[in-house]
Amino acid sequence: MGSTEKGVDATNGLTVDISVALKANDPKSVPGLSVEIASAGSSLDDRDYNARQSLLRKARALVTALETPRETMIKHNWAENCPQKVQDIATALEIDPELLSRLMRHISAMGYIKEVGPDEYESTNFSRALTIPIIGDGYPCIMGGCFAAIGHLPAYLKTTNFVMPNSATNGCYQSAYSTKMNFFQYLQAHQPWGTQFNHHMGGYRQGRPAWMDPDFYPVQDRLINGADMAGNAPFLVDIGGNVGHDLAEFLSKHPSTPGRLILQDLPVVIGQIQEGSIDMRIERMEYDFHTEQPVKHARAYYMHSVLHDWPDEVCTSILAQVTAAMKPEYSKLLINENVIPPTQANWQTTGLDMMMLSLFASKERTEVDWRRLLEGAGLKIVKIWGHGEGVESLIECELA
Ligand SMILES: C[S@@+](CC[C@H](N)C(=O)[O-])C[C@H]1O[C@@H](n2cnc3c(N)ncnc32)[C@H](O)[C@@H]1O
Structure with a gap:
């Protein structure tokens, strides 16, 4: 586990493991809250302000208890407990205690830390998970x-x-x-x-089914079988792969993969990969995907959350660099992205779509959008592999 997947609980100095971020915040509270909500909800007079507020508070507490810290973090960004006194924390952090008291009172009122007395709070799984860089950053x-x-x-x-x-x-x-x-x-x-x-x-994708899992995409059958087994043959090229979290996960799940695994991103990003944070088998390559793809005839080129950052016209030009490097009837292009369904889109996908609109003038795409874009770039979609609501699909493509 890399250093970005661990945190430290400031209240007790203990290490916080990533598993904290991937489990429900407070499952023990769920049965009690469910009963209280069912009881108060069935007799609610919605003109009774206090009764409605009390029920709302319980309903929010139930959502918080059921969510994982990763889900809560995504919602905010895209859309052994030891009580601590405000005064002690303020002294340790050198913050004005009156200021900290107001901040913590609000965070507690929102349900993210637990109030146990006047100016005294306990951390929650959510607040502990925030100490893990891939969750908190x-x-x-x-x-x-x-x-x-x-x-x-x-x-x-x-x-x-x-x-x-x-x-x-x-x-x-x-x-x-x-x-x-x-x-x-x-x-x-x-x-x-x-x-x-x-x-x-590295954090937004945690805890969700991954395309390289056996019940999602048959890696052995579709990629390894038929691949060039020579040690220097490029097997998987992760274009815009950031600091290598996807290739690291792929290698840990498929350790006997043949050939080379190549991570490509901008020099400024590749330069931030810390020594020892990813397996030595993963080759790091500085590359701008608006230029000629230097790795030819790989078994698969892979792009995760890359094309959604760009309008169609730019995507077409990025794809032209990939298709020029692909070997007909051998190379695949694997695109790991949302495919928005015609109805009942998931909030994580629509939230991300709003981010794309304002940050990039780009979008999350529907199947119609993907077919138009990819077919226009000289590719054919072999199959769209999905895994349920809110999970990015794997769009498997070959040269048309
Ligand atoms: C939304 S992130 C996705 C990162 C990674 N694939 C993932 O899913 O975690 C897009 C990535 O594209 C990279 N990128 C942006 N412009 C690029 C370019 N011109 N050439 C190569 N990579 C680029 C960014 O540095 C970033 O790592």
Whole structure:
């Protein structure tokens, strides 16, 4: 487990493991809250303000108890307990106790820490999970490097007469942050947001079914069988793979994979990979995907949450670099992205779609969108492998 997948509970100095972030926050409270909600709900007079507030509080507590810390973190960003006295924490952190008291009272009222007495609180699984960089780091980078653009969207759309944004280089993000840089350039130029974003990329996908799991996509049957077994043959190329979390997971789940595993991202990102954080078998390669793909004839090229960052026109040009490197009837392109269903879209997907709209003038795509884009780029979709609500699909493509 890498150092970004562990945290430290400041209240007791104990290590916080990533599993804390992937389990329900407080399952023990669920049966009691369910009974209380059923009872208060069945006799509710919705004109009784206090009764309604009390039921709302219980309902929020039930949601908090059922959610995993990772889900709570995603909701905020995209859409052995030891009670601690405010005074003690304020002294340790050198914060004005009156200020900290107000902040903690609000966080407790929202249900994210537990009040046990006047100015005295316990941590929760959620607050403990925030000490893990891949769970907690999404907050500062999204508050600092994204929220201004999301808040600016209505005013920006007014200036464009509510026309669908489509410029990757001159849109809402650039207007909000008064920059000519794109989102990635801006975050990486304004550290620690860039590093925090990399950690967030390692966290947002945790605890969800992964495409390389046996009940999702048959890796042996579709990728390993028929692959060139020579040691120097490129097997899997992760384009825009950030700091390598997907390839690391792939290697841990398929350790006898043949050939080379190659991680490609911008130099500034590859340069942030810490020694020992990913397996030595994963080759790190600095690469700009707007330029010629240097790795030819790989068994599979893979892109996870990359094309959703770009409008169709830019995606077509990125895809042209991939298709030029693919070997007919051998290479595959695997795209790990949301495929929005015609109805009942999941909130995680729609939340991300709003991020794409304001940060990139891009989008989460429907099946119709994907077919139009990929077929226009000279690819055919062999199959879309799905795994239920809110889980990114694997779109398996070959040259048309
Ligand atoms: C939304 S992140 C997805 C990262 C990773 N695939 C994942 O799912 O966790 C998009 C990635 O594209 C990378 N990227 C942006 N522009 C790039 C470019 N021109 N060439 C290569 N990578 C780029 C970013 O640095 C970032 O790691």
